[in-house]
Amino acid sequence: MLTQNQPKIDWKSIIKKFIAVLGEKGVVQRKEELITYECDGLTSYRQRPAVAVLPRTTEQVAEIVKICNQYSVPFIARGSGTGLSGGALPIEDSVLIVTSLMRQILSLDLENQCVVVQPGVINSWVTQAVSGSGFYYAPDPSSQIICSIGGNIAENSGGVHCLKYGVTTNHVLGLKLVLPDGAIVDVGGQIPETPGYDLTGVFVGSEGTLGIATEITLKILKTAESICVLLADFTSVDAAAESVSDIISAGIIPGGMEMMDNISINAVEDVVATNCYPRDAAAILLVEIDGLDVEVQVNKQRVEEICKRNGARNVTTAFDPETRLKLWKGRKAAFAAAGHISPDYYVQDGVIPRTKLPYVLQEIAALSQKFGYQIANVFHAGDGNLHPLILFDNSVAGELEKVEEVGGEILKLCVKVGGSISGEHGIGADKKCYMPDMFSDTDLDTMQWVRTVFNPQGLANPGKIFPTPRTCGEAAKSSQQYVNVDRF
Amino acid sequence: MLTQNQPKIDWKSIIKKFIAVLGEKGVVQRKEELITYECDGLTSYRQRPAVAVLPRTTEQVAEIVKICNQYSVPFIARGSGTGLSGGALPIEDSVLIVTSLMRQILSLDLENQCVVVQPGVINSWVTQAVSGSGFYYAPDPSSQIICSIGGNIAENSGGVHCLKYGVTTNHVLGLKLVLPDGAIVDVGGQIPETPGYDLTGVFVGSEGTLGIATEITLKILKTAESICVLLADFTSVDAAAESVSDIISAGIIPGGMEMMDNISINAVEDVVATNCYPRDAAAILLVEIDGLDVEVQVNKQRVEEICKRNGARNVTTAFDPETRLKLWKGRKAAFAAAGHISPDYYVQDGVIPRTKLPYVLQEIAALSQKFGYQIANVFHAGDGNLHPLILFDNSVAGELEKVEEVGGEILKLCVKVGGSISGEHGIGADKKCYMPDMFSDTDLDTMQWVRTVFNPQGLANPGKIFPTPRTCGEAAKSSQQYVNVDRF
Incomplete structure (x- = not known):
């Protein structure tokens, strides 16, 4: 050290x-x-x-x-x-x-539905490589046309389609790893379960603190026979949130279920002009249903009924790829649009139990009022994975600190209702201060044991995930810590 | 130590x-x-x-x-x-x-689809507790009416329905653990992903070597609207195996897909007389399809067509619970039936890539011939999870050793084709000798690091999972090892 x-x-x-x-x-x-x-x-x-x-x-x-x-x-x-x-x-x-020169797709095994890639391979390339054969790679972060699979592994990335199919960890079968001491090991394999400890699972989401994945075996899925996207428009956020709960309670698991509030809707209409999202809606839901055609038809009907029962003014549906893409366009551009309507924005990532959506959205609105910042909500509603975008002007001194405080309040709210301080973006350098809000000292120590055994010199990505000093307010007690960046 | x-x-x-x-x-x-x-x-x-x-x-x-x-x-x-x-x-x-006095179901949260149980709770009790509300717990080992959830966690148990829904690890959201030093920690939570290292994943399948789970949060699923069981009867094992591959290749994921060969069929007909399984069939497939009624109808048709195209003589289907149960009865009784037709049997548990089924079954037949033991095959065909039952007479001196050798050959065959030495029964004391066939020294050392950090004194379930001495033929080099049972 x-x-x-x-x-x-x-x-x-x-x-x-x-x-x-x-x-x-x-x-x-x-x-x-x-x-x-x-x-x-x-x-x-x-x-x-x-x-x-x-x-x-x-x-x-x-x-x-x-x-x-x-x-x-x-x-x-x-x-x-x-x-x-x-x-x-x-x-x-x-x-x-x-890893940006490690961009080879090393092997495709369609029969056994897996591919082996180097870590620098771009997320969307995996689907591109296998889509002609009727397969796709499910995890789809918003940044999928630019983000790399290695980074997805490190952060255990999510995406729209992770509601039904699970986040990255559910799609990684095996890894070749360079450990922090330079040893090369293989964990997992080409089949879903291997004996011994599940080191693949520990490694996914470990944010580079346990080593570097250099070959990654991913599971690919068969493309669904039919896909339908529904856009439901609501005059109340609560009604949209209730619909999310009701759809899941009915036993329907959509491929994706996203919610956007009025601020987000207007931001994307200002910037990308989809002309699909009603500017006066309090919230819209985008629900994608996939499966056999007969199944999609029935579930489309059921989702439509649930939304209408909860007061949706209108439900638009699309089966053809072009119209589906049009309905998704605004959602995919939402973060970028926020950047256009405000000098800066701060995106938070927290998870709550789905049933707590109406309450938590009300509380976020209250925080917006209290602190005086507009907060746009655009998020993976089906997973309860919130992405509040706090709009602010970073050129005003002291604003970032205040906005970070609001972001912290939102995370504490997530933990309070039984949720999590990260859904898919990871802890990294940004959120390590909040780890003690979610984990006890013993819980964190147990994770540190694992870190220490893999990474005894502390050389692999120091200063990430774990709070140093232990809580952010506390003074550093040890000189054996990396505190090389002033901010954290 | x-x-x-x-x-x-x-x-x-x-x-x-x-x-x-x-x-x-x-x-x-x-x-x-x-x-x-x-x-x-x-x-x-x-x-x-x-x-x-x-x-x-x-x-x-x-x-x-x-x-x-x-x-x-x-x-x-x-x-x-x-x-x-x-x-x-x-x-x-x-x-x-x-843990047999730790049998409380501590909480049910139907809205968020999870239950918290003590480790001694019997697997089938979980489904019983929630089935009235339209839910069930998916992992269903054959022993589900007697095995405990704690043991399921330790061994990462599987079952018929793990083809579609995944083995135990996919259904555990969080754990309260007593670590090997007596510390109490919480890992995971009530939501699918929590930040930091995935210690829940490491713990599931660690066979008691990392501590003891004392409270377990399990995910429960909505009961499907419709379920259909198909029994397809084949005059060739290859044709049955090909059908398994073809069904999956067609993008159909049955709830379960089981195969029984002629020896197993006759054993169960001798013992439980289902009168459903044709005694002259080389193999039967039992395929369970679940989902929306329309979806099940379509997939039933497709599975039927695939089986017939591969030469199935007959395909029986059942939607009503009573007939479904009747079709499953023989499969569920298969191990017990083997015990009736032979003084003893040795059950092996290995995994192979599904596409290697025809080859591996031929090789197992060759081993049966070579060593002179009848081998009955009854297994989770959809997952490629084999359960060859080697029939023998343990009262004859030296037979067990020979049968174990055959079992070992089967495991080596599984590894050779890219599979695994355990699908759902764990490594325990029985298979640790075969770990080096599947993992390099560095791979095993990496797992041992994790073991050592949790279990530094080596007091939690010593002598399991890891080969001691390192390979079974090698002499023990260290006196710091538990070799208290002569056999291993």
């Missing part, structure tokens, strides 16, 4: 060794080039790494990690850098291991 | 302390009473524990574990003792912690 009194790091020797492994082109040293790597999707935190490396193979990753160990320098893995919790944020004097 | 030169254990003091926690009735000391506990469902291995205790609460379990730590005595958790891999097998001078 590094301490603050450590001797100066011999970067010259380290870089020489990196170049011996990767060649000159695989090692990024120039400060101007390193700017690209100083943050991920959570742009409010920035820190330039000392060096970035671009390996192409498992063995190269292992060599790089071994050199980091030899010189006791921390390393952070990074895919496309679209993460929203700062999971790929460098720290000072660290090595950024970038 | 105990060594073989350890001082004599002060059982008198230990038992006095146990009685202080549990009362006289909670501590079983008499040798005659302890006979019940000297093996689990794997009856070929037996070892009496020094004492058995019957706690009722989490706190009592924690107290017992702390006393075990204080005196450095190993402890083994046991539910109903139906496990087939010897996971609950005591070792000499050990404490057996029996």
Whole structure:
């Protein structure tokens, strides 16, 4: 473990060794080039790494990690850098291991419904590679045309279709890993269950703190015979929320079930003009139903009835791909639209039991009033996975801190009703302060045991997930901690 | 860690302390009473524990574990003792912690589709408790009317309905655990994904080596609107196996898809006389389809067509519960029936990629010929989860060893085709020798890291999962190992 009194790091020797492994082109040293790597999707935190490396193979990753160990320098893995919790944020004097040259789909096994990919492969490429044969890869984060599978693994990413099919962890069969000491191991396999401890499950969502996945075996699913998208428009948020509960209670599990409130609706209509979303609606629900055609027809009918019973003014349905895409367009553009109607926005990610939706949305409205910020709600309603977008102006001094306070209040509300401080964006650097709101000291210590055993030197992505100091208000008691970025 | 030169254990003091926690009735000391506990469902291995205790609460379990730590005595958790891999097998001078008095269903939350149970609750009780409200608990081991949820968690149990709905780990939302040092922690929660490391996933299937689950939050599912069972009868095993592949390739995921060969068919007809299974069939498939009525009707038709295209002589279908039960009756009684037609049988549990079914069944037939034992095949065909039953006479000296050799050959065959040495019965004491066939030294070491960090003294269920000595042929290199039962 590094301490603050450590001797100066011999970067010259380290870089020489990196170049011996990767060649000159695989090692990024120039400060101007390193700017690209100083943050991920959570742009409010920035820190330039000392060096970035671009390996192409498992063995190269292992060599790089071994050199980091030899010189006791921390390393952070990074895919496309679209993460929203700062999971790929460098720290000072660290090595950024970038997987963007590891973009091969290594094998396709359609008969056994799995594919093996390198971590830099873009999420949507997996579906593209198998869609001609009638398959797809289910987890679909909003950033799916740019985010990488390695990052999805690190953050256990979700997406619209995770309501029915589960988040990333449910779709990972096996992993080849480079552990924090440079050892190469295989966990899981090509079949759903393997004996011994489920290390695949622990690794998914461990945000790079337990090592780096270099080959990933993913499950692919058969494309459904029929898909229908319903857009239901409500004059009250409560009615939309009640419909969500009622649909699930009726035993229907839609492929996806998303909700957008009035602010979000108007933002997307201002920016992308779908002309589908009624500007005067208090909320809309987008419900996608997939399966056999006969099944979709029946469930479409049932969802329509439930929405109408709860007071939906209108329910539009679409079976053809073009109209379906049109109905989804506004939802997919919602975050970007928020960026257009406000100088800045802060996206929160929390989970609540579905039945608590009406209450929690009322409380968020109360927080909006109390703190004086507009909050747009656009989220995975079926999973109870909220994404409140707090609109603000970052050029006004002190605003970010206040907005972060509102975000924290929302997370505490999620925990209070039995939910979680993250649904799919991870904890990263951003939310580690809130871990003690959700876990006891003993619970966190138990996770730290696992971290320590895999990552005894603390070199793999330090400063993420776990609060240091233990609670954010508490002063650091130990010098054996990385506190290299001022903000956290 | 105990060594073989350890001082004599002060059982008198230990038992006095146990009685202080549990009362006289909670501590079983008499040798005659302890006979019940000297093996689990794997009856070929037996070892009496020094004492058995019957706690009722989490706190009592924690107290017992702390006393075990204080005196450095190993402890083994046991539910109903139906496990087939010897996971609950005591070792000499050990404490057996029996959960059969921990049988409370602690809470039902139908709105959020989860229940909280104590570990001694019987698997089928969960469904019984919620079926009136239209729900059920999906994992259904054959032993479901007697096996306990705690044991299901330990072994990550499967069952007929795990093809569509996944094995136990997919249905556990959260756990209260007593760790091997007596600390009480909560992992997971009431929602599907929680941040930080997925310790729930690691714990499920860890066979009591990482601690004892004392409160278990399970997901329950809505009962399907319609269920249909099809019985297809084939004159060739290959044709049945091909049908399994074709059904899945067609994008149909049956609730369950089971296969029985001619030996199994005749065994069950001899013993339970279902009068449904044609005695001259080379194999039958039992396919259960669930979902909306319209969906079930369509998929029933498609499955029927696929089976007929592959040469099925006849396909019987049943929608009403009574006839469905009749069709399932023989399958459910298959293991018991094998016990009637042969003095003894040895059940193996391995997994193969579904597409390798025809090849592997031929190879098993070849092993049957080579070694001269009848092998009945009755198994979860849809998952590729084989259960070959090797019929033999244990009263003939040396037979068990030979049969175990055949069992081992089958496991090696499973690994060779990319499968696994266990589908749902666990590794326990029985299969740890085969772990090196499936995992490299580095892979096993990585699992051992996790074990060691949770279980540093090695007191929680020693001698399970991991081969000691490392490979079965190798001599023990360390005295710091429990090798208290001669057989392994």
